[in-house]
Amino acid sequence: MSEFDTVAGQLAELARQQQQQKSEQDRQLLQRVLEIYDQKTIASLLRKVSQHEWTRESLNRWLNGKSVAKSLTETEVSMLEKMLPEPPLHHPDYAFKFIDLFAGIGGIRSGFEAIGGQCVFTSEWNKHAVRTYKANWYCDEQTHRFNQDIRDITLSGRADVSEQQAYQHIDQQIPDHHVLLAGFPCQPFSLAGVSKKNALGRAHGFECEAQGTLFFDVARIITAKKPAIFVLENVKNLKSHDKGKTFRIIMETLDELGYEVADAAVSGKDDPKIVDGQHFLPQHRERIVLVGFRRDLQLSAGFSLSKLSQLYPQQRKTIGELLEPSVEAKYILSPTLWKYLYQYAKKHQARGNGFGYGLVDPARSNGVVRTLSARYYKDGSEILIDRGWDRELGEVDFDHAENQQRRPRRLTPRECARLMGFESVDGKAFRIPVSDTQAYRQFGNSVIVPAFAAVAQLLRPWIIEATKKV
Structure with missing residues (x-):
C-alpha cells in the first residue's frame, strides 16, 4: 500500500x-x-x-x-x-444557584432566573407539566439535573434506609445551591381538596401519605443541603387547616432546622406572608409565601414581605387587555352547557347560596376575576367571558336565537398564560406543547408569575449577601 x-x-x-x-x-x-x-x-x-x-x-x-x-x-x-429554550443570561456580579422543587411549569423559577440565578436541579412528577417546563426553561444536561419523583431522591418511606443514609443520598443527588424553591403540593390543604377528601372519607393534610407528607421531603432536603435561603409556597388555607395544627407543625419544623421565617410572628388579615396576585394581574389568587433564612448566617435582618407593595405595578393590566382579538368556536360554551350553568346558578341564588358561574365583562377597566383553578377544563365556570348575553332576554326565552349567538366563552390556554403572567401581550410567547385540558390544569395549579418575580426582586440583596457567606 x-x-x-x-x-x-x-x-x-x-x-x-x-x-x-x-x-x-x-x-x-x-x-x-x-x-x-x-x-x-x-x-x-x-x-x-x-x-x-x-x-x-x-x-x-x-x-x-x-x-x-x-x-x-x-x-x-x-x-x-x-424549538428548545435558549440559555438565560446570568449576571456575573450576583450569580447564584437555586433548585426548583414541585416545579410545575416553572412559575416560581421565572423570577429567580430573571435576577441572575442558575437553576441546577428541578423536580416535577407530572409528565405533561415536564413537557411544558422543558419547552420554556433551559435544562442543560451538563449543569442541570431533572428529576420526577422527589421520593427517589429523599428515599422517604423506605424502612430499610436510615435518616443518615437518606441525607447522604440527597447530598449526592442534588447539587449545592444558595436558594431552595418549593411549591409543595397544596391539594391536601386547600379548601376544595379538604372538602373533597372529607366527602370521600379520605385523609388530608399530613395524614394524606400521597401528597401531604411531601413537605417533610422538602425538610429532608433542607437538612441535607442547608441552603442559605428557601422560598416555600402553598395555598392560603394552609394556615387554617386542621385548626392551625398543620401550619404550626410546619413552622416548628423549619425553626428546628435552624431557619428564621420572615414575618413569622405576624398573623391576621394583614399577614404579609399572604400574597394576593390581584396586585399584579386582574385575578384574585392568594398564596402563602414562607421565606426562610439560615439562622447561623445572620441574613434575615430587615427583610419583610410587607415591602412587596413597593413593587406593585403602577398600571395593572385589565382582563380585556389580556384577551385575544378572536378565538376558535370551540371555546364558546355549547348551548347545553351554558343552559345547565345558567339554571344551576339560578337555582342556588333562589336558595340564598353563592354558587354559580363568574361572568366577566371585558369592558370593565378595574375588574378582578375569580381564581383560575385546575378544574377549569371541565366547564370554565369560574371565569367566563361575556359576549353580550342579554340577561333579561335570557329570563324570558333562554333559547332565543339572537341570545344564543352571544353565549359566553372560556378563556383560551394562551389567555390563561397571560392571566397567570407567563407571557405578556406584546412579549415573548410562552410555549404550550400540551393539549388544552393539560394546559388548563397546569395554569390552574401554578402561581402568578409577576408576584413571585417581585418576591425574587425583593430578596435579591439578601441573596447577594448569602453568596458571600456560603
Whole structure:
C-alpha cells in the first residue's frame, strides 16, 4: 500500500467518525425535542423544511437504532434548536444557584432566573407539566439535573434506609445551591381538596401519605443541603387547616432546622406572608409565601414581605387587555352547557347560596376575576367571558336565537398564560406543547408569575449577601 493510499484511508476513517459523531449529535437533539413535542408534530415540521419524507415511523426507527444513522441538514438542525429554550443570561456580579422543587411549569423559577440565578436541579412528577417546563426553561444536561419523583431522591418511606443514609443520598443527588424553591403540593390543604377528601372519607393534610407528607421531603432536603435561603409556597388555607395544627407543625419544623421565617410572628388579615396576585394581574389568587433564612448566617435582618407593595405595578393590566382579538368556536360554551350553568346558578341564588358561574365583562377597566383553578377544563365556570348575553332576554326565552349567538366563552390556554403572567401581550410567547385540558390544569395549579418575580426582586440583596457567606 502506497503512502497516498494510507493517507486516503486515514482521511476516509476520519470522515466516517465525524459523520458518526454528527449523526449522534443530531439524534440527541431530536430526542430532546421529542421529550416535549409529539412525533407527529415534529415529522410534519421536518417535512416542511426538508426533502426527506419524515414520518413518525422513520423518526422512531432512527431513534431506536433500527435504521441507517442519518444526519440532519443545517435547516433541520436550526428548526429543531429553535424549538428548545435558549440559555438565560446570568449576571456575573450576583450569580447564584437555586433548585426548583414541585416545579410545575416553572412559575416560581421565572423570577429567580430573571435576577441572575442558575437553576441546577428541578423536580416535577407530572409528565405533561415536564413537557411544558422543558419547552420554556433551559435544562442543560451538563449543569442541570431533572428529576420526577422527589421520593427517589429523599428515599422517604423506605424502612430499610436510615435518616443518615437518606441525607447522604440527597447530598449526592442534588447539587449545592444558595436558594431552595418549593411549591409543595397544596391539594391536601386547600379548601376544595379538604372538602373533597372529607366527602370521600379520605385523609388530608399530613395524614394524606400521597401528597401531604411531601413537605417533610422538602425538610429532608433542607437538612441535607442547608441552603442559605428557601422560598416555600402553598395555598392560603394552609394556615387554617386542621385548626392551625398543620401550619404550626410546619413552622416548628423549619425553626428546628435552624431557619428564621420572615414575618413569622405576624398573623391576621394583614399577614404579609399572604400574597394576593390581584396586585399584579386582574385575578384574585392568594398564596402563602414562607421565606426562610439560615439562622447561623445572620441574613434575615430587615427583610419583610410587607415591602412587596413597593413593587406593585403602577398600571395593572385589565382582563380585556389580556384577551385575544378572536378565538376558535370551540371555546364558546355549547348551548347545553351554558343552559345547565345558567339554571344551576339560578337555582342556588333562589336558595340564598353563592354558587354559580363568574361572568366577566371585558369592558370593565378595574375588574378582578375569580381564581383560575385546575378544574377549569371541565366547564370554565369560574371565569367566563361575556359576549353580550342579554340577561333579561335570557329570563324570558333562554333559547332565543339572537341570545344564543352571544353565549359566553372560556378563556383560551394562551389567555390563561397571560392571566397567570407567563407571557405578556406584546412579549415573548410562552410555549404550550400540551393539549388544552393539560394546559388548563397546569395554569390552574401554578402561581402568578409577576408576584413571585417581585418576591425574587425583593430578596435579591439578601441573596447577594448569602453568596458571600456560603
